[in-house]
Structures are given as C-alpha cells and as structure tokens.
Amino acid sequence: MIFQTPLVKGHLIKRYKRFLADIELEDIGFITAHCPNSGAMQGISDPGMPVWVSKSMNASRKLPYTWEMVEVNGTYVGMNTSNPNHLVEEALHAGIIKELQGYETVKREVPYGQNSRIDFLLTDHQKTLTYVEVKNVHLKRGTVAEFPSSVTARGAKHMRELSDMVKLGHQAYVIYVVQRNDCEGFEIAKDIDPVYAQETLKAIEVGVVPLVYACEVSPQKISTTHRLK
Numbered sequence: 001m002i003f004q005t006p007l008v009k010g011h012l013i014k015r016y017k018r019f020l021a022d023i024e025l026e027d028i029g030f031i032t033a034h035c036p037n038s039g040a041m042q043g044i045s046d047p048g049m050p051v052w053v054s055k056s057m058n059a060s061r062k063l064p065y066t067w068e069m070v071e072v073n074g075t076y077v078g079m080n081t082s083n084p085n086h087l088v089e090e091a092l093h094a095g096i097i098k099e100l101q102g103y104e105t106v107k108r109e110v111p112y113g114q115n116s117r118i119d120f121l122l123t124d125h126q127k128t129l130t131y132v133e134v135k136n137v138h139l140k141r142g143t144v145a146e147f148p149s150s151v152t153a154r155g156a157k158h159m160r161e162l163s164d165m166v167k168l169g170h171q172a173y174v175i176y177v178v179q180r181n182d183c184e185g186f187e188i189a190k191d192i193d194p195v196y197a198q199e200t201l202k203a204i205e206v207g208v209v210p211l212v213y214a215c216e217v218s219p220q221k222i223s224t225t226h227r228l229k
Contacts, residue, residue: 007068012070036082037067069217076217089106104123119132147186159202174203175211213225
C-alpha cells in the first residue's frame with residue numbers, strides 16, 4: 001500500500017475525544033488531525049512521540065490531515081484501522097497469504113450473520129465459500145503483538161458469526177494484521193477482553209482458522225510481509 005502523497009512528520013501533542021489529535025508538524029506548525037483509531041492505543045499515543053500524517057486533497061474535509069503512523073523505539077507503527085483491509089486485499093491478489101491462494105473471486109463487504117458484513121468472501125467453483133474477517137493490531141507487550149487493545153463486543157460477535165459459517169459447512173478465517181515488524185509472536189489479550197478471548201477459543205475449536213501477518217511500515221508504504229506464530 002503506497003501512500004499517494006508524501007506523509008508529513010510531526011510530534012504528537014495530545015489525542016482526545018478518540019478521533020482527534022493535536023500535532024505539531026515540522027515546517028507547518030500546529031494542526032488538528034483525524035485519528036482513525038477508536039481503540040485505547042496503548043504505547044502509541046504518548047505526547048511527544050514522532051508521528052506522520054497524510055493530507056487529503058478533498059477541499060470539503062473539515063480536517064484535511066489524517067494521523068497514519070507513529071515511531072516507537074525506532075519502529076514505525078501503523079495505527080490507521082482502515083489500512084488492514086487494503087493490505088489484505090493486496091496480499092490476496094498478490095498471493096502473499098499462502099493459506100488463501102487460488103480463489104476465483106474476492107468480494108468485499110458481503111452481508112452475512114446478524115446485520116454484519118464479512119470483510120472478504122472468497123469463492124471458487126471447486127471450493128466451499130470462505131469467509132475472512134480482518135482485525136487491526138498495533139498493541140505490543142513484551143515481545144509479542146496482542147489483540148484486542150480494548151474491549152470489543154463487535155469482535156466477539158464476529159467470532160460467533162464465523163463459527164456459525166463453519167457449522168454450515170463453509171470455511172472461515174480471521175486475519176490479524178500487525179502494523180509493525182518488531183514482534184516475535186502474537187497472543188489474544190485475555191486480560192483486556194476475557195469475553196473476546198473466550199469466543200475466539202470457541203471459534204478455533206469449531207474450525208475457524210486464525211492467521212497473523214506482520215507488516216513492514218514506512219512513511220512511503222506499508223507492506224504485508226510474513227506470518228507470525
């Protein structure tokens with residue numbers, strides 16, 4: 001995923017009201033940017049951290065700047081939760097996700113379950129329907145990436161609905177996209193959301209397959225690179 005316009009570097013002043021961030025940009029000055037992440041953002045939203053923002057060319061936007069990434073101990077971390085779906089779509093078409101190669105069609109945002117939409121529905125006349133849910137990961141504790149970073153009732157619902165698809169004879173995957181490359185593995189943060197952890201374990205027992213992929217993140221582009229344990 002290549003950024004269409006160069007990102008602008010700055011330093012975070014503060015994040016507030018979940019979707020707003022005050023940032024001091026180099027050579028530009030103080031701006032308020034859209035923060036495309038509703039999570040707790042532990043470890044990636046401390047005042048003074050180096051951050052990068054994109055600027056929209058849409059003149060009608062109230063906030064032209066969008067916070068895209070932060071630098072933590074020399075590692076770029078993507079925090080825009082809309083990026084993982086784009087990354088997975090690119091990876092599916094490029095054959096990077098080996099477990100999901102060879103499908104004829106890749107459809108996005110297909111209705112299923114109880115008023116839900118699956119991120120990707122993969123179809124092939126020789127295979128069963130394959131449902132793919134994508135989750136954004138930026139939290140790192142110790143040497144491993146963890147999800148979720150806050151309680152996610154929606155995430156627990158998705159695990160139940162993926163389980164239902166498996167019970168109907170289909171395949172189901174949940175892909176955790178880690179927008180950083182400094183993690184040695186992955187775990188479910190059961191202390192943060194024990195309900196999600198329980199629903200995930202149930203889903204895996206039914207046959208939902210979890211996949212975790214790390215990313216190489218830079219101010220120029222974000223690329224899906226390798227699978228984590």
